[in-house]
Amino acid sequence: MSNKVFAKGLAAALAASVALVPLMASAGELVIESWRNDDIDIWNDKIIPAFNKVHPDIQVSFKPSAPTEYNATVNAKLAGGTAGDLITCRPFDASLELYKQGNLAALDDLKGMDNFSSVAKSAWQTDDGSVTFCLPMASVIHGFIYNKEAFEEAGVEVPTTREEFYAVLDKIKEEGSYAPMAMGTADQWEAATMGFQNIGPNYWKGEEGRKALIDGSAKFTDKPYVDTFAELASWSNYLPDGYEAISYPDAQNLFSLGRAAIYPAGSWDISLFNSQADFKFGAFPPPAAAGSDTCYISDHTDIALGLNAKSPNAAEAKVFLEWMTGSEFASLYSNALPGFFSLSNHKVEISDPVANEFVSWRQKCESTIRNSYQILSRGTPNLENELWNLSAQVINGTLSPEEAGKSAEAGLAKWYAPHQ
Template sequence: MRTMSWGTTVFVGALGVTLLTLTSAALAEPVTLTLGSWRTEDLAVWQDKVLPAFEAAHPDINVEFAPINTNEYNAAIQSQIEGGAGPDLITCRPFDVNNEWIGRGYFIKLDGLAGLENFTDTAKAAWSTGGATYCVPVAAVLAGFYYNIDIFNELGLKVPTTAAEFISTLQAIKDNGKYTPLAEGSAESWQLAYNGLYSIGPAYWKGEEGRLGLIDGTKKLTDPDFVSAISAFQAWKPFLPAGQESLSYSDMTQLFTLGKAAILPDGSWNINQVTATGLNVGVFGPPAIEAGGQRYLQEMPDMAIGINASSKNQDAAKTFLTWVSGPEFQQIYVNTAPGFFAMSNQPVKYENALAQAFADLKTGALLTPRLALDRLSAGTPPLDDEIWRLLQVMMTSDTTPEQVAEELQTGLSSWYSPQMPQ
């Protein structure tokens, strides 16, 4: 029998080890990440568009989108994580809710993550605390006014650019009698704040100057700028539909999409619903107080994604977030979910014409998030909730803007130390 030499033995042995290694690698299962989110309506966006693009470039990582109903999301995530579980990737609420979760140790710090340099400190602010960032910004939403272009043409109206022109436009529509000027109702109080006061108010309290002034205690809700903003919102009241007290958010949208109302105060997130009937729709931003005055636009950081500190797949999760930080993800997401806007400094082209029109409103405007979600709603009573409640009271009763401001200030100063009497 022929004897195998030592060198041949080593070669064959090494070849066997190599083949074994290759076979093991081929049989190894890809890492599977779960992504928790409150946007159940985005299921097709992620499953059909976003995740296939990521997995094509990263075949060793699978991502499962696991949405939870919006109203149940916060409690469900907290319960899961407190129980030592939860998704690998957590969609992050902005400001106070996220700060609470950071304080509970739900996230790992992301400082140094490749791709995070694509975002400004302002873009990261809703998900940062103590000088550290815990979530990668995904998208922001804008607020403004949808308008029926055909109605405006029929009545010879121009898009208003000042507060006075806005009221004059509403009056002209009301005087014509054929259409409701504003598709706005008071049944769901959140939108009175988000689509109403928080949209037009920054022109009066000067955006970040007023918002940050409330946070550091140098401004009060009873200051003239805030009272004037509340008064400007109350001035909408004569132009609301009959029975507006019971008009819900979906009712408002339907009133507009059926061509019965000329203007709908709303957010960019509603683009698909607003255009569902084929209506000829345009959009304009909150008017300046006076001609040539500074324009302001509500840009609300809406969502970000962080890594569960209990995840056993943190390296793979970081790879995913680096991809989310880049232009490929941003381009796919904002065009598959029109009305959500990229927050990075990477160029993005919006294929939806109305989404592009909304994005164009940012040109020349000072951007500011919703007034009361950063620190001002972390105690009891939360300022944001109180604004919802009191705006609803004002729009359905004889309560004055001054009374609203006084009650808001009393509530805030009862627990928020920078607003407490010195």
């Protein structure tokens, strides 16, 4: 072989090897895929440096995608063998499908996995609960955020029962300086997420009712669900004028500008209000009826981290995941992102007072998750999307609570055997 031919061959081989470099991390270097592109500074400035203090030999890179593009991007990368070592997992079906396709490794034998309850792991398990394929990271909690100045001006106290809650709303409406509640129905999803799924667990008794829907022993035409829709319908008396045209960002602005007294909330709104509101605000859980023995909160599993089953760095990735099961990560993540709460059993001291109020409800109320997320939204019509529409229509007065219950049940019966 001539030197010229050898040189050309060597050059071609080097070019090919260079071309492959971006496709996989080198040994000991981990790449995290995520849709949380707003988290990049938190990972780079806090979480990864904390890990490297203990494991300086393992390099970690956080490489997020745009939230709306994440599922398609990760699926394409996994199919092409170019995905990172650690895959941020959405709850339930999207991640379950990745596991079924052989893209996520089982993590049941991961050291520290026993720091998470069965409810915490439920969003990232097979239907029978036999395999856990992502490490739970954080949940979001539903409740109500309130303007402390508005409450003082109206002379009302934080309600502890459902009856007190509506007495407060009536007093604020009568006083007239503030819209009693900031929410609209234009985007629909918040009517279900911060409405139906917020107040409903106190009616259907949290996990007991959620699991009964799955096994078919409960139906949406039953009293707990119709009563939830009925309470939701009453909210129209307290929402701003023209609420049918108010979007989610509009409602956020109404509250942060100090024009509403109460905001039906997800805890993820805390950071926004911290940055925008110039008044003090607090939070209270969805009130149960007077005399109720137990209160329930929607403590919804939101985000987890899984191991790419084909990662060349599985050993290092497991070291990182095991570190994430500990109390240091739980505290770092919960405090870096007020309103996103560690799903581990570790006691975490949260510095943000409103976030701390939200998470304190775990000590006095039973936690559950949104009842449309596990199994029940796999068919057509999709239950989650149905509840968006039905909840908005109930508030708008275009559908009665009984009609909403019948419609939700009829939708499930079209494809889900336990409801047929």
